[in-house]
Amino acid sequence: MASIVRLFLDHPLAPAQSVPLSQAQAHYLFGVMRLSVGAELRVFNGQSGEWRAEVELAGKRRGVLRVVESTRAQQDPPDVWLLFAPLKKARTDFIVEKAVELGAARICPVQTQFTNAERVRQDRLQAHAVEAAEQCGGTFVPPVEELQRLDRVLADWPADRLLMFCDESLAARSSVLSSLLADGGESAVRVDDAGKVEEGRKDRGDTPGPWAILIGPEGGFSEAERARLSDLPFTRAVSLGPRILRADTAAVAALTLWQSIYGDWR
Template sequence: MIRLFVPEPLAGGADLALSVEQTHYLVNVMRLQPGAELLVFNGRDGEWRAVLAQAGKRGGRLAVAARTRPQQLPPDLDLVMALVKRARLETIVEKAAELGVRRVRLITTRRTNADHIKVARLQAIATEAAEQTGRLDVPEICEPVALDRLLDGWDADRALMFCDEAGDAPDQPWGGDTGRAQPALAALAAPPGGPWAVLIGPEGGFAPEERTRLRGLPFVTPTTLGPRILRADTAAISALTLWQAALGDWRP
């Protein structure tokens, strides 16, 4: 059944106004007719069954019927993502939403080399992914900030999985004892609990001074994603998958 995110409060008997864009999507893209049923959610009140009561060129209306699922939230996991080229960043945001992150926190680093981004477009991509994957919330896409500023204001109760792929000894497996950190699954072999974040760097990697600062912070867990250097989008998807399998809602 089609799912639609709406910002308004949801309750049985509520009458919701649809925007022109939402009405166009339901009627012209998904081919719904008045009287058709769909599911709606707002990230606060759970998921509800609704009926398309009216549709026209100036918008439409939904009649909310009964709740189908109570509100649930995914594990408290953030993705901290350095800006990369627009197409790859859009893929990362889409997959992060599919993989259950609560927030995507964008950062700039010494080696950031990216197109101009529009956070509103990334938020729309995250919303569409949430609608399609059945989750009951939409991840927040945060405005970019500098890495140093992010770390200055970091909540030390949130563990940070730092995917450090530089490697000081590239001729040795895993980068050597002083290069890349311990494998991700070993680093995540800890009792679950508490908020986490995954940090992925830019296409050129982190600068030496950034790696030094990150490795010296008590809330940071340096990890490696294997013996190969991964593209930023592959690294983000891989790291989130490993975290969900080890500590998230993929566990039995």
């Protein structure tokens, strides 16, 4: 049995509502997937869960769907961002796709000293994130931000968000993350009224605070970047094992590790 088609719609969804399709969406549904009037599909807008819809009008360049009923409530991912240095086109696409599948809440390309790509097409990467959400059954589409310099991102960093800094120089050592989980607790950061960062512990049953994961470029972080990251109060240096991973592999490994310990895989 063929799997049912899922489509992201940038439109409010409600029962009996008619939603016009873009030319690209009409081509996909009627030219590629060969749907016809009366065919059922699932639609979502990233905010209102998943809905059953039917094809009301099918044309070569236009179409209309009729929303029927809600089939699944909205499910947002845990509050974890993925920051990564862009790679070659196909590998950057891979990182965005896997970040969506693994439940990143925000995807942030960053430019480091050794980043090869000086420009990314944010609109193309956002479209790729939409396609990944359609394929993986998610109801949330993470925003893909414009490329920013790492130093600027760190300067504007929210004080309550921890940053898991994947440091390839720690590959031969034990994972720092394991020490954060000693005695079954999790490391927590609190910021008092004076702006001072205080470390504490919280039980595994508590909802984890906001996190982010930082993956470096193919050449790794520069010594200056590594030193600055190590000095910041909100960063946690983490080893991803005894072998140095490719950047795209590291992104998948780090998100998997975080989700299994702090996120919705627990």
